[in-house]
Amino acid sequence: MRLAFAFSVYYYLMPRDVASLVDTLAEIVGPRHVRTALPERVTYAKDGLPTHRRVPGVVVLPGSRDEVIAVVRLLGALGMPFVPRGAGTGLSGGALADGDAVLIVLTRLNRILKIDARNRLAVVEPGVVNVRLSVAAAPHGLQYTPDPSSQTACTIGGNVAENAGGPHCLKYGVTATHVLALEVALADGRVVELGSPGGEPWGPDLVGLFVGSEGNFGVATRIAVRLLPVARAVRTLLADFTSLRTAGEAVSAVIASGIVPAALEMMDQSCIQAVEDSVYAAGYPRDAAAVLLAELDGAHEAAVAADAETIEAVLRAHGARSVLVAADAQQREKLWLGRKKAFGAMGRLSRDLVVQDAVVPRSTLPDVLETIARIAAEYGLTVSNVFHAGDGNLHPNISFDGRTPGLRERVEAASAEIMATCIAAGGTITGEHGIGLDKLRYMPLLFDGDSLAAMRAVRHVWDPEERVNPGKVVPVHACREWAGTRNAERGTRNESPDVRSDFRVPTSALET
Amino acid sequence: MTDRGGFAALDPCVHCGFCLQACPTFLATGDEADSPRGRIELMRAIEAGELSPDDPALVLHLDRCLGCRGCEPVCPSGVGYGRGLAAARALITSRRGVPPLARAALAALTGPGLSRVVYALARALRATGIPRWLAGWGRMRFAMGMLGATAPKVGGGRWRSVKVGGGSPPRNLHHPPPTSTTSPVLLFRGCVMQGLFSHVHDATIRTLEVNGYAVREVPEQVCCGALHEHAGLERDARALARLNVAAFGDGDEPIVVNSAGCGAMLKEYGHLLDPDAVGFAARVKDVTELLAVRGPRPGAPVDATVAYDPPCHLLHAQRIAEPPEQVLRAIPVLRLVKTPDAAQCCGSAGLFTLLEPAMSRAVLAPKLETLAETRPQVVATGNPGCLMQLGAGLAAAGIPAVARHPVELLDESYAAAGYYA
Numbered sequence: 001m002r003l004a005f006a007f008s009v010y011y012y013l014m015p016r017d018v019a020s021l022v023d024t025l026a027e028i029v030g031p032r033h034v035r036t037a038l039p040e041r042v043t044y045a046k047d048g049l050p051t052h053r054r055v056p057g058v059v060v061l062p063g064s065r066d067e068v069i070a071v072v073r074l075l076g077a078l079g080m081p082f083v084p085r086g087a088g089t090g091l092s093g094g095a096l097a098d099g100d101a102v103l104i105v106l107t108r109l110n111r112i113l114k115i116d117a118r119n120r121l122a123v124v125e126p127g128v129v130n131v132r133l134s135v136a137a138a139p140h141g142l143q144y145t146p147d148p149s150s151q152t153a154c155t156i157g158g159n160v161a162e163n164a165g166g167p168h169c170l171k172y173g174v175t176a177t178h179v180l181a182l183e184v185a186l187a188d189g190r191v192v193e194l195g196s197p198g199g200e201p202w203g204p205d206l207v208g209l210f211v212g213s214e215g216n217f218g219v220a221t222r223i224a225v226r227l228l229p230v231a232r233a234v235r236t237l238l239a240d241f242t243s244l245r246t247a248g249e250a251v252s253a254v255i256a257s258g259i260v261p262a263a264l265e266m267m268d269q270s271c272i273q274a275v276e277d278s279v280y281a282a283g284y285p286r287d288a289a290a291v292l293l294a295e296l297d298g299a300h301e302a303a304v305a306a307d308a309e310t311i312e313a314v315l316r317a318h319g320a321r322s323v324l325v326a327a328d329a330q331q332r333e334k335l336w337l338g339r340k341k342a343f344g345a346m347g348r349l350s351r352d353l354v355v356q357d358a359v360v361p362r363s364t365l366p367d368v369l370e371t372i373a374r375i376a377a378e379y380g381l382t383v384s385n386v387f388h389a390g391d392g393n394l395h396p397n398i399s400f401d402g403r404t405p406g407l408r409e410r411v412e413a414a415s416a417e418i419m420a421t422c423i424a425a426g427g428t429i430t431g432e433h434g435i436g437l438d439k440l441r442y443m444p445l446l447f448d449g450d451s452l453a454a455m456r457a458v459r460h461v462w463d464p465e466e467r468v469n470p471g472k473v474v475p476v477h478a479c480r481e482w483a484g485t486r487n488a489e490r491g492t493r494n495e496s497p498d499v500r501s502d503f504r505v506p507t508s509a510l511e512t
Numbered sequence: 513m514t515d516r517g518g519f520a521a522l523d524p525c526v527h528c529g530f531c532l533q534a535c536p537t538f539l540a541t542g543d544e545a546d547s548p549r550g551r552i553e554l555m556r557a558i559e560a561g562e563l564s565p566d567d568p569a570l571v572l573h574l575d576r577c578l579g580c581r582g583c584e585p586v587c588p589s590g591v592g593y594g595r596g597l598a599a600a601r602a603l604i605t606s607r608r609g610v611p612p613l614a615r616a617a618l619a620a621l622t623g624p625g626l627s628r629v630v631y632a633l634a635r636a637l638r639a640t641g642i643p644r645w646l647a648g649w650g651r652m653r654f655a656m657g658m659l660g661a662t663a664p665k666v667g668g669g670r671w672r673s674v675k676v677g678g679g680s681p682p683r684n685l686h687h688p689p690p691t692s693t694t695s696p697v698l699l700f701r702g703c704v705m706q707g708l709f710s711h712v713h714d715a716t717i718r719t720l721e722v723n724g725y726a727v728r729e730v731p732e733q734v735c736c737g738a739l740h741e742h743a744g745l746e747r748d749a750r751a752l753a754r755l756n757v758a759a760f761g762d763g764d765e766p767i768v769v770n771s772a773g774c775g776a777m778l779k780e781y782g783h784l785l786d787p788d789a790v791g792f793a794a795r796v797k798d799v800t801e802l803l804a805v806r807g808p809r810p811g812a813p814v815d816a817t818v819a820y821d822p823p824c825h826l827l828h829a830q831r832i833a834e835p836p837e838q839v840l841r842a843i844p845v846l847r848l849v850k851t852p853d854a855a856q857c858c859g860s861a862g863l864f865t866l867l868e869p870a871m872s873r874a875v876l877a878p879k880l881e882t883l884a885e886t887r888p889q890v891v892a893t894g895n896p897g898c899l900m901q902l903g904a905g906l907a908a909a910g911i912p913a914v915a916r917h918p919v920e921l922l923d924e925s926y927a928a929a930g931y932y933a
Contacts, residue, residue, distance in 0.1 A: 037568075038563070275588075
């Protein structure tokens with residue numbers, strides 16, 4: 001009812017230029033690809049973190065690069081804010097648009113424009129689904145390496161916006177490492193090319209600046225990415241542990257061995273149950289407190305086998321109850337599928353879910369995991385952990401039933417406390433999901449006013465009017481948040497009065 | 513706690529979006545409103561009363577759902593999309609009624625009196641060979657192609673039964689084979705299957721008998737109600753379900769179905785009539801399930817390249833993947849080819865092909881492209897709608913292949929082996 005009312009208000013108060021905006025958009029992309037009806041706009045009100053909900057004013061689905069540029073140019077001329085969106089699998093509310101903004105959905109720009117096997121690169125449109133590029137490159141023995149868990153659904157444009165990670169980014173680096181060049185439509189519709197065919201920056205590294213800008217700097221219309229050879233030799237190990245702490249300690253031991261695994265992932269018991277109850281059941285031991293999924297890869301069978309043996313020995317020496325080595329490609333795929341679909345399986349635990357994203361120094365994992373468990377117990381909430389352990393990139397999933405009165409507030413409070421714990425441990429508030437809407441409130445915990453102002457100044461270079469994805473990433477609109485920051489020494493983190501933590505609050509990472 | 517019906521099945525959705533790429537309509541439009549996740553938002557909104565079930569924009573996108581349930585087997589949380597959709601459609605229909613075209617099609621295809629006349633006329637028209645000749649794109653010509661595709665032995669002679677090993681007759685000609693015991697099964701005949709595909713029923717009976725089943729008829733049976741449920745006529749579907757449960761009695765004989773759509777519906781009776789029909793639903797078996805249990809017995813070689821195209825209501829709704837392939841592999845020489853998008857819906861989806869022709873053809877198009885590259889002689893699929901949709905599509909696209917039910921191919925192999933002599 002509330003929505004219907006909002007719509008009627010929207011409709012009758014819709015200014016004339018919005019009506020003509022819709023007509024002009026329809027002229028550019030065709031009437032079928034402009035969505036104004038409330039039910040249609042409602043379907044775009046969430047991303048993969050459904051606790052945030054914003055109904056966009058207009059949804060437009062351009063079908064080509066030229067249409068995107070024409071749309072952006074039009075919105076620039078009208079001074080209208082807009083938000084680019086891929087598949088909407090993001091996890092920070094980053095691809096949501098308010099009622100006064102236009103949502104530009106890029107799913108129809110899904111062509112792979114070029115695969116250059118000799119030079120190991122591909123040029124794609126932003127709406128290409130991540131895994132489809134690897135499938136297309138497979139006949140050449142190549143792959144697009146960053147593999148977010150949502151890779152069967154998420155788009156490369158979205159990956160660029162969020163600087164997406166994934167299990168195999170431990171060894172191979174996150175999206176930024178793999179983007180060579182970009183064509184970007186700026187806020188006013190001007191089109192610029194960033195980067196170079198070889199990937200070396202000609203001048204300042206603007207590609208590096210754009211990747212991870214969360215849609216604040218413009219719309220990527222073409223993306224050149226690096227392709228890497230598919231590893232010839234692979235070993236996948238599944239180690240299980242009877243305590244979360246032991247598993248956390250084993251992670252540091254693996255890294256200390258000097259071998260960099262392709263991937264090193266952890267899942268706790270609650271997550272294992274959800275996966276094992278699903279169609280993606282991988283055979284993880286249900287009675288384990290946690291499992292580690294480790295992968296070794298390389299060009300030489302014997303070398304990878306030797307590394308795998310070393311890692312297996314390290315895992316056993318550090319408390320693994322058993323270590324399973326995947327017998328064949330089929331079992332390996334099963335072990336990975338379980339891990340990658342784990343987030344989606346959380347609906348088995350409860351109808352509502354909040355996933356958090358934070359990075360902590362690897363050595364603090366055992367303590368942080370125990371603290372998170374304590375926070376969950378204090379708030380009476382179910383927290384499941386499934387994360388990139390090798391990077392120290394945590395994803396606590398809080399399951400709850402939003403219909404229970406007062407529970408949402410409790411979940412928010414627990415989330416905040418978990419974040420504060422991670423910051424206090426010397427970590428940061430996002431590893432790969434981005435700040436979006438969800439993490440705005442934590443930014444002042446991490447950055448002082450000068451740092452936030454610097455971020456805002458960089459943004460103004462690209463988008464002086466703050467029309468592209470407004471209200472995200474840098475908390476500029478809420479003065480309270482600004483007031484909360486302390487103009488401490490540059491680079492030092494801010495202490496928050498409501499941080500309760502067992503950890504010493506560290507000073508800057510730049511401290512010598 | 514109020515009874516939320518099918519809507520409760522949507523609760524596990526956490527909006528992860530892992531279903532998006534499994535949805536044929538999302539792939540066709542790229543629009544979240546045409547995706548499972550977007551439609552779940554719409555269903556939740558009408559349950560919560562936030563959107564009206566007769567809002568035209570909402571109805572448009574729920575009508576455009578094929579109901580293929582391709583999203584269900586990929587969902588990590590096991591969301592019961594199909595059940596939610598049935599509940600939402602029932603709510604929509606209670607508000608806006610059934611659109612005239614859908615009502616006419618329902619009456620013509622499932623109405624006890626009218627459908628007999630319609631099918632008789634259709635068969636007469638089919639016998640003239642005109643439909644096949646007219647087959648093409650466009651609403652009328654596609655419909656003609658669909659009718660043409662129902663003919664037994666259409667375009668026969670493109671593939672042949674061959675005898676290998678010097679043409680000596682296959683051994684073991686007696687049936688039923690001495691190794692198996694004869695078990696009784698009851699045949700579900702359905703509407704379209706009975707009206708236009710009675711030759712598939714004949715093939716079903718014969719091939720089952722060779723594999724040690726004795727097929728019994730159940731005269732009082734009625735339409736399964738699947739098309740009624742898709743149209744949101746839940747009460748009608750429930751009434752038909754009650755009649756069928758009564759007709760098939762309390763025995764424990766398996767109920768054999770050769771239409772994936774009917775099979776999926778009959779297996780849903782447990783939920784529809786909860787708890788009265790749980791036993792009935794457990795007895796329902798696809799013909800290929802029963803055949804696969806017995807091997808099935810190999811027949812004579814058939815020299816044909818066959819692409820198996822699993823019906824959504826078999827693969828996704830009933831989760832039956834292996835048995836049809838097992839049936840086809842029981843035919844010596846036959847080359848079974850796999851196309852990468854076989855598991856994708858063909859766009860038939862019951863009345864969908866008639867009611868939403870544009871979306872239906874858009875969903876069919878990529879499949880036809882793959883088939884044009886693969887060049888099979890036969891596309892095998894176990895559902896009347898898919899047989900008609902694929903048959904019409906192949907004819908319209910000028911691909912020299914025909915659509916056949918897997919048991920038809922097995923039947924032909926058995927006939928050549930002399931099992932029916």
